[in-house]
Amino acid sequence: MKKVLTIAGSDSCGGAGIQADLKTFSAHLVYGMSIITSVTAQNTQGVIDAYDLPVEVIEKQIRAIFNDINVDAVKIGMLSNSRIISTVADLLKFYRAKNIVLDPVMISKSGFKLLKDDAISSLISNLIPICTIITPNIHEANLIAQMDIKNIDDMKKACRIINDLGARYVLIKGGHLNDDAIDVLFDGKGYYQFKGNRIKTKNTHGTGCTLSSAIAANLAKGFDIVESISKSKNYIQNAIENSFSIGLGVGPVDHFYEFRGVEVIKYER
Numbered sequence: 001m002k003k004v005l006t007i008a009g010s011d012s013c014g015g016a017g018i019q020a021d022l023k024t025f026s027a028h029l030v031y032g033m034s035i036i037t038s039v040t041a042q043n044t045q046g047v048i049d050a051y052d053l054p055v056e057v058i059e060k061q062i063r064a065i066f067n068d069i070n071v072d073a074v075k076i077g078m079l080s081n082s083r084i085i086s087t088v089a090d091l092l093k094f095y096r097a098k099n100i101v102l103d104p105v106m107i108s109k110s111g112f113k114l115l116k117d118d119a120i121s122s123l124i125s126n127l128i129p130i131c132t133i134i135t136p137n138i139h140e141a142n143l144i145a146q147m148d149i150k151n152i153d154d155m156k157k158a159c160r161i162i163n164d165l166g167a168r169y170v171l172i173k174g175g176h177l178n179d180d181a182i183d184v185l186f187d188g189k190g191y192y193q194f195k196g197n198r199i200k201t202k203n204t205h206g207t208g209c210t211l212s213s214a215i216a217a218n219l220a221k222g223f224d225i226v227e228s229i230s231k232s233k234n235y236i237q238n239a240i241e242n243s244f245s246i247g248l249g250v251g252p253v254d255h256f257y258e259f260r261g262v263e264v265i266k267y268e269r
């Protein structure tokens, strides 16, 4: 049984954060473990507040896992301030963690800041160089690459800039652009496009958390990066197609797995 760890915030309504990650791990038949960095009070209508755990408590959780268990992959989600970021980065380096999937969570869909403005530089200098893959959405990629991404060519350019910052693989998600939901991967040499059909729904709470956790699960199982993303893209497509309303606002995606394959286009540099 492969063992996958999420280091992220708790979402009380279960659509994003730790809860989405663990559901995704279970659906991929890997054993899920969690380090909680922050407890958010949120529902489908928005985040009411977020309470960060003391870094000492976060450190103890990480040490408890790595001192005992061989971790096959790590997904990183909400780390809200620079102290938490540097603590997590130092410990992952110390324990030589492998298959690190960094979802650089910054703002919730409802507009609540989950990362302090002054912590973006810490994320760039401490976490990007140690991750295997970073999975920013358009907004996050804009802030990291200091760009204004409008189309696929811009996504490719931003991928290169973020790759230069030290991320081995960069996957920029196109969920927030119009047209098809196309995600672009840069592997340091060439580009791959992962194409999804845009689904008309308001229920997309936790899409980014789910995709990054699925990638971590697939890397843990030994698939290469392109196969891991391809399978995960298929998973999120199914999950959004079957998303549903549970409250008055943005509902969650559904977690089940059925592989149908996805169109992958490879580009030379």
Ligand SMILES: Nc1ncnc2c1ncn2[C@@H]1O[C@H](COP(=O)(O)OP(=O)(O)OP(=O)(O)O)[C@@H](O)[C@H]1O
Binding pocket: 016, 105, 108, 109, 136, 137, 138, 173, 174, 175, 176, 181, 182, 183, 196, 197, 198, 199, 200, 201, 204, 205, 206, 207, 208, 209, 211, 233, 236, 237, 240
């Ligand atoms: N309406 C949609 N139809 C199909 N795929 C979508 C849709 N919205 C997002 N996706 C896909 O879902 C995945 C997550 O992308 P998205 O851009 O929503 O991430 P995110 O903004 O980080 O998510 P979150 O807000 O949950 O953190 C990507 O593969 C993206 O292409």
Ligand SMILES: Cc1ncc(COP(=O)(O)O)c(N)n1
Binding pocket: 008, 009, 010, 011, 016, 017, 018, 040, 077, 078, 105, 107, 108, 109, 110, 114, 204, 205, 206, 207, 208, 209
């Ligand atoms: C704890 C936590 N982590 C991540 C998100 C982002 O998800 P979304 O953008 O769908 O609100 C969130 N809302 N809460």
